[in-house]
Amino acid sequence: MTGYGKGSAVKNNFSAEVEIKSVNSRFLELFLKLPPLLSDREYEMREILKSKIKRGKINVIVQLNQNSNSDLAVVNEAKLKGYIALIEKIKKTAGIKEEIKLEHIINNREIISSSEISLSETEFSLGKKAVKSAVDELLIMRKNEGKELANDLTKRIKAIERRVILIEKEFKKNVNRHFNKLKERLKTLIGEAELDEQRLNFELAAIADKADITQECVRLKSHLKFFIESM
Numbered sequence: 001m002t003g004y005g006k007g008s009a010v011k012n013n014f015s016a017e018v019e020i021k022s023v024n025s026r027f028l029e030l031f032l033k034l035p036p037l038l039s040d041r042e043y044e045m046r047e048i049l050k051s052k053i054k055r056g057k058i059n060v061i062v063q064l065n066q067n068s069n070s071d072l073a074v075v076n077e078a079k080l081k082g083y084i085a086l087i088e089k090i091k092k093t094a095g096i097k098e099e100i101k102l103e104h105i106i107n108n109r110e111i112i113s114s115s116e117i118s119l120s121e122t123e124f125s126l127g128k129k130a131v132k133s134a135v136d137e138l139l140i141m142r143k144n145e146g147k148e149l150a151n152d153l154t155k156r157i158k159a160i161e162r163r164v165i166l167i168e169k170e171f172k173k174n175v176n177r178h179f180n181k182l183k184e185r186l187k188t189l190i191g192e193a194e195l196d197e198q199r200l201n202f203e204l205a206a207i208a209d210k211a212d213i214t215q216e217c218v219r220l221k222s223h224l225k226f227f228i229e230s231m
Helices: 038-053 079-096 121-190 198-212 214-230
Strands: 002-013 014-023 027-031 056-066 074-077 112-114
Touching: 027 038, 027 214, 038 056, 038 079, 056 112, 056 121, 121 214
Parallel strands: 027 056
Antiparallel strands: 002 014, 014 056, 074 112
8 A cells, every 4th residue: 555654753852753655565665764873773663664564665764853962063183183184295295285175174074073972762762653653644544545445446346246137137038038049040950850859958958058157157246245355
């Protein structure tokens, strides 16, 4: 089933937001896009999803927001000094006169990085809560879609059943007429030749039996019944 779910959880200066999208697939395929803080908790996230979702191609996006001073960037002074010394050496060796600019340094993640260190259990619990909320919303949407499909299939099956009943009635109405018509045609073809009436009726009955569709109709109605019961 296709579906979409969104969940969030907030406490103090921390928030978690989760989006889940699913498309049809015979098996369960999980694709997670997690922030660095959750990279070592991916297995736990997957287990939560696997416990609630059994099939489908599932794409999950998790975003964490820490609205506090813990998000401020920090400078690794030792690496900064080493980086500047390396650039000066390269300039001297290559004969480059260009001055070192801030843009040469600011994008180096080894020098300037976030002060984030790890996720507390309370914060991780909020992340799990957001995931579960998104999954619940996804499952509701998938269930509603399933009901719509089931209703549509039921209508189509009922239409087939009505046509089968009409076919059965038409067959019963015409079987004797076709039997007598075939008998008359054979007599016309044979002409004046002597006929064994009993033998003729036996052969015609055998032909009529092969043309009988009763078993096929019963079998089809049985399949349709089981199909509806399985939904």
